[in-house]
Amino acid sequence: MSQIAQLRLQTQQLVNPQFSNPKELVSWMGAIQAQDATMAKWAVGIRLDKANLNAIDAALEKGEILRMHVMRPMWHYVTAEDARWMIRLSAERIKAANASYAKSIGRDISENLFLKCCKQIERILEGNRHLTKQEIEEELQREGLIVNEHDITRFLLFAETEGIVCSGADKGNKQTYALLEERIAPAKELHRDEALAQLALRYFKSHSPASLNDFVWWSGLTMGDARKAISFIESELLTECIASQDYFIHESCQPPAKSTSSLHFLPPFDEYLISYKDRSAVLASEHQHKAFNNWGTFYPVIAHKGKIVGNWKKAIKKKELTLETSFFEPATSVAPKLMEQAKKKYKAFLLAGF
Structure with a gap:
């Protein structure tokens, strides 16, 4: 196992995990990309000493963990305590990207309109209301503020950067938005x-x-x-x-005393890959297109001894959950015990939510 892979498995909590609490794990990571709302929960679960979907759902329900746009204009999990300073640190860059995208689709939205919609969104959500994007859009349409199908996404993203909204409690399988000031307690402001x-x-x-x-x-x-x-x-x-x-x-990095065999079924957009500009230490260049495409979509991958060696996916066969795997190199040899342990961990995590 390469030195880089060995150390990253340790610091990213993929081997010898130190946390059982989802909030503590997200705080340790700083932020976890959560582009895929369902599979992002597994990105947290796989790094806990006991993977438990119910615990992660509870943390999201209570607002201990929020799913928001911070840093790059992508969805991330952050803790409630970190949300405000991370928003302030990245707001201007996200606003610029938001405005640029709006122009690219032929919608040049003025800042006055953005601010007007923010006031309306704040009014709509007052009283600890948790509404889906569609529900907020319907109310803005009644006010005559939505004229383009992409507007609601742009307005809500702007409202996030203004520190007005954050993720609320899910309604079924749909994310909601709530007022940040009603959702989470005040926190110390960082310069x-x-x-x-x-x-x-x-x-x-x-x-x-x-x-x-x-x-x-x-x-x-x-x-x-x-x-x-x-x-x-x-x-x-x-x-x-x-x-x-x-x-x-x-300096706190403590690598394992010796290299050990490990196998992980990583979710799409996992931090082990997406959080580095240069991924060559863990992924061979000839296989990059099997791990992510040119448009920034990352696939579920298998990490064996720290190296990305294949893909996996869920399937339902005869009403039973199965995990299908494929390796980049046909000659890849993985101990059956490791494969079974990895599958068992994911299934146990997923079934905990049912």
Whole structure:
């Protein structure tokens, strides 16, 4: 097993997990990309010492964990305590991306209209109401503010960056929105430099070894801000050159005493892959198209001894859940016991919610 893979399995809690509480795990990771709302729960579960879907659902229901757009304009899980400072740190970049996308689809929305819709959304959700995107859209349509099918997505994203809305309690299998101030308790405000330092600390504790470019990619920060963030915690970072690349490793990183065999069924958009700009340490270039495509969609993959070696998917056969696997290289050899343990862990996690 490569040194990078060995260390990342440890820091990302994929081997020897240290947490049983979903909120504590998300806090450790800083943020967990949650593009796929269902499978993102497994991204949390696979990193707990006891994977339990019910515990994750409860944390989301109570608002201990929120699903929001932070850093890059993508869905992430963050803890309630981290939500505000992460929003403030990334708001302007997300607003710019939001406006740019609106223009690309022929909808140039003025800031005045964005702000007007935010006030309406705030009014609609007052009183601890948790409404789906469709329910909010219907009320905005009655006000004559929705004229394009893409508007509601743009307005809600803007309202997130303004710190007005956050994820609410699910209605069935649909996410809702709620008012941030009604959903979560007040938290200590971080100044920008404190927020930059905190973001760097979370990333390098939970994602080491990682390069400057990896951190820029994950955080969405400018190169200048990323360097500044790292400078605030440089006394806690070790620098090591591995395969002609400089990596930062947080001083708290404790690798296993020896390499051990491991097999993980990773969900799509998992942090083990998506949180690094350079993925060559764990994924061969000739197989990248099987792990993710050119449009940024990541697939469920199998990690064996830290290397991404195949794909997996759920299937229902004769009313029973089965997991189908395929390997990039036909000659890939995996111990049947490891395969069975990985399948059993996922099935136990999934069935806990039924």
